[in-house]
Amino acid sequence: MADETVDENDPVVVTKIEYKGTKVSVLEDVYEPAEDTFLMADCAVKEFSDYEKNSGNARHAEQFELDDPFSALEVGCGSGFVSAFLLNHFSDLDLIAVDINPNAVKCAQMNGVRAFESDMFDIFEKSRHLRSIDTPIEDVSPSKPPLGFDLILFNPPYLPTSEDEKVSGMLNYAFDGGVTGRDSIDRFLKEVGDYLKSDGFFLLLISSITGLDETVTEMKKNGFSAEVVGTKKCSFEELIVLKGKRL
Template structure:
């Protein structure tokens, strides 16, 4: 699958099964505007760039923004806007047709928190939902009517809780794909704004 040049950095999440679960199942139509939260190395956005030319990515990790820029340049991808910041802060008053997010979904105890910026990539707080819930609370404000949200999370961070919350927010949501690993399922949840 990796037919892009993908540089990595010790401070940035290295693309793994969850990245490709999202990249393999993108639901993006030509001309749609796309926002990817937490782009990391930029690999998902690179696959999205084959489907549309209106892409914005954000990351709270400054190293990730730099690495994504390098990866886009080395793959001659020029249609992706890179913004530094947490979740939707960099796109305050903007709306998109598709929003993508490979969430930091690992339940993380206080003693497991790392001092490095790589911590942003996986630290989901005690129950794995710290960032997921912040994302869900805001996502509807940044999605056009009829838009789609695609997010990756783990069964350890409460799939049913996410589906219920999306339902309460007026979305039609479903688990679109999943992969089983040792002690968890990594799931792709698709939600459609009615």
């Protein structure tokens, strides 16, 4: 029997997680699915199911071919659990996931998610630029759907973090929200409109630590309504999922 060799550079699985029938493996330096992940996953399935039912007939009648799939993007996918959970419920969903942490991208891919390394939406801007100058790019490079995504998900790093509170390694990306905890949230709200379909929606998970009123104000400032679609008490904070649609 041949000896199995292990490359020291191969990612190491540190744990496996299962929730409501969806199983993922989690690699080193990747955020382990927890209460916030499961809350987002449950909200995503419920809200997308409602959206699919309510907009399906209209979107096909007005501007789509019957076989055009609904599209979704998860920003900051981590292990890929939320995306995998969605795909288990909506197998025809055209879903792309991105994360700034390359280990998270490897992890999500290992868990069956079409994931790419990107700082938020940067990968789509790069792809758009290359296409605009007719530069050959790989077929696997993701691009924004012509009319935007139906659903965009973001469970951001929301903990207020000073320099001495940073976590070592790439895992810091999952926790570090800047001094106020709002760095990634505010950037997301400024940029998300460029990638969202006119009748689409996004789900944003925040903590009571981050500030619900401040986030709602920022959403409205950027042209979005704000609806609380899920909450969960969790030790010292309350987790909140906000749904945003164009005003």
